Amino acid sequence: MKLSCDQEKLSKGLGIVGRAVATRTTLPITNNVLLATEQSRLKLAATNLEIAISYWLGAKVEEEGAITIPARLLTDFINALPNERIDISLSPRTRTLELKCARFEGRINGVEAEEFPPIPTIGDGVATKIEPEALRLAIAQVAFAAATEETRPVLTGVKAEFDGDTLTLAAADGFRLAVHQAPLATPVAERTEVIIPARALSELGRLLTEQEEPVEITINPQRSQVLFRLKDVEMVSQLIQGAFPNYNQLIPQSYSTRAEMSLSDLAKAARTASIFAREGSAIVRLQIMPGEETAPGRVVLSARAEEVGDNVGEIDALVEGEESKIAFNSKYLSDVLAVLRQDRVALETTSPSSPGVIRPVGAENYIHVVMPMFVQW
């Protein structure tokens, strides 16, 4: 293997695939990054056996070859080099990678590429395309609601339903549920449902920020892996096995009170209440009061920390239905408000003990359900 490439590009590529390098591992080689020449490009790849990220960068290849190198060491070394051309050569006998850049050079011992777990390639299967912005929004509005604890592995994933020209993402952790529908750029041939690890989607969301062209999504015929193809980057994620709970049952079909208010007002009031909530039991109480002839409707947010203090904040709202009360975990309320893009937001409730529904006003494709907390009013 003999090639030369740009320090800046290589550094960027290592940063991208570095997200998939294993940290704790039963297979030590997954701490390495794979370097392989592919025609006139250099392929970088890493996997933690849950996700695999490959990145291609332009390089002047003189001799083909492949090797795996400890990721941390290589990345730190490349990042420390000046922004100039790097000449890379591999001595196959000793498996030592030699790097030369300006007046610096380094030698790193590697492990044969054959020992690396095969980076999955997905040829056929269910395929579709989606606009990067639509996918990014869907991930941002859903992935945070997935469980982080492994007691029920399916809940650490995001259910993805591909049906016709719609992709529905849903995540739940037992206390909240987020469902987002995004349009697909090309419809799928058959209805497909899979569970993708939320962590993998968060990584994908990160990669999508620089993407402009549509993202290709392919699910392999065994339904064990999903591939996301971006410009110069491919990410493959293992899918979670098991049955995702039927979340449609959890979405309340009706409401007795509906309050519509400005998102920024509500977010601000929620943030204020969270200052006291975090000192106590993390509870934010919401009181929804319908308007009267002379006064508009209001939503009162309050929080209390025993022996510390309390606060009350009030915002204007368009209230429909009767007066109602509901209490939420302050984190769950702030989390959902942070991912909404619309100017106005609606809160729908039935009783203090039934779930509250938060919807952006003017966007039909997102719904968020939060379980209330039981408090003495």
Added chain:
Amino acid sequence: MWQVVGHEKAVGLLQRSLKGEKLSHAYLFVGPRHVGKMTLAINLAQALNCTGEEKPCGGCPQCLRIAARKHADVHVVELDGRTEIGIDQIREMQHFASLKPFEGRHRVFIIDRAERLSHEASNCLLKTLEEPPQNVKLVLLAANERLLLPTVLSRCQRLELRPLPIAMVEEALIHRWRVVPERARILARLSSGCLGWAVSATEDEQLLHHRNERLASLIRLASGGMDERFAYAAQLANQFSQDRESVNGVLSLWLVWWHDLMLVKGGSGDFTANVDQEETLLSEAKRYSLTQIRGFMQSLRQAMAQLEQNANPRLVLEVLMFSIPKGKEG
């Protein structure tokens, strides 16, 4: 081809279950150390993922990667230098168990020395053990199943691996590992039917050397004075606080030696384990009566049991030193 030597009964059962697709989701392989539990477990993992005709073929990429312990779907959970297998290791295992296989068809988790599972780890394991996700198989390996929680035991299909016939070990050493017959004969006898030990001894000269050194000092002890014996007991007790396993090894070695003495005394010298020590065995056997030999073997077993029950190691070992029988001079 199943790589494991012997254990026809266990292999036969697994083969039939594989054919009928009636494999249990969790197995417990019980047998002494080095008897072939890990080899059998690896073979089972190969059979489950093999792409060849005769599963496990041993030659397809899947089989090769599993044999080299590089397969992404075959995880071995082991002690890793710690004193017990912790709950974090089980949680990590469960995380991977929830994902579909990476490169093969089945995920196989092998828990080596399952008797060292911590209490929390065992309890954490129960749910997966009872109802693992699809395409997930668990294999627990244990030398001492009494140390496993009954709740763990009852969730596994148990397969017992017994020590192999000495002749089989000898033959395997000669034909598969290309050991010179003379050496193979000694190693096979010394292995007490545990092929794994014999194989590691062929690769590591030190192993046999250490063993002989230890044995020599134990034999010396029998004719030595009390000072010497007590010094040895103190040293052993010290060692025990750092490495229980090795002290247990010393005592087992001693037990085998006295068993050999009993065999020689009883006129069954052909079956001794320490074939390389024939002369010493003969002369030592003359010094003791059968009752004395039997008595000391009992004391040895008792000491080993007491050590396992966390008795004061120094006291146990000193008492043991007292019970070395007094041999006839000459």
